[in-house]
Each structure stands twice: as C-alpha cells, then as structure tokens.
Amino acid sequence: MLISYFIAGFIGGTMGFLSHLYQNKGVIKKPRNTRQGYNVGFWLNVFMGITAALLAVGLLTGEQSLRNIIVVSIVAGLGGERFLISRGVHLEEKKDETQKKIDKRLEQIEKLFENKDREKE
Secondary structure, eight states, rough: HHHHHHHHHHHHHHHHHHHHHHHTTTOOOEEESSSSSOOOOOOHHHHHHHHHHHHHHHHHOSSSHHOOOHHHHHHHHHHHHHHHHHHHHHHHHHHHHHHHHHHHHHHHHHHHHHHHHHOOO
C-alpha cells in the first residue's frame, strides 16, 4: 500500500515537472527571491503533481493494480494544476454572481427608502 503511494507520488511529481516545462516552453524556472516574495519556481508544479496523484490514487482507484496506479497518477499529475485553476475560476464566477445579486437587492432597498421619504414629504 505504501509502495503504491510512493509510485504515485513519483509519477505525479514527474508529470508536474513535465507540465511546468510545457507551460514555460522548455524553460525551467528556478526558485528565487523577488520583490513580491519568494518564487518557488518549478517546485510548485512538482508539488501540485504529487498532491494530485496521491489524492487521485487514494480516492479514485478501487482496484490497486500497478497499471491503474500508473495511469491515474499520470492523468492526475498532468491535470492537477489545471483542475485547481478551473475550480478557482468557478469560484470567482460564483462570487461575481452573488455580488450582482447583493447589488440588485441593495438597489431595491434604496428605492424603497426613497419612496418612503417622498411619501413623508
């Protein structure tokens, strides 16, 4: 069992690294200090690939065959960052919708108060 997680982590990290190379057109961005803080470079992609692969193997594979572990780890390692980004975009869209609803309700409340003020005059 522990070996399957080790294999998944290794494959996920490798896929995260390859994903980093693909995104940056073959350039490896090394960790460095910047004005905004510390940039971990390619290690972020490696960590996200490892995490995604471990979660996928732990949650998705019912049958613990080596073939299933490898396939799920490859897919999760490559898609780990994209999945997290898509979830972030989805949450941002939901936040915008909620903000629009709140703004609309506030406008309705302001109109009610304006109408009551006019009636008093």
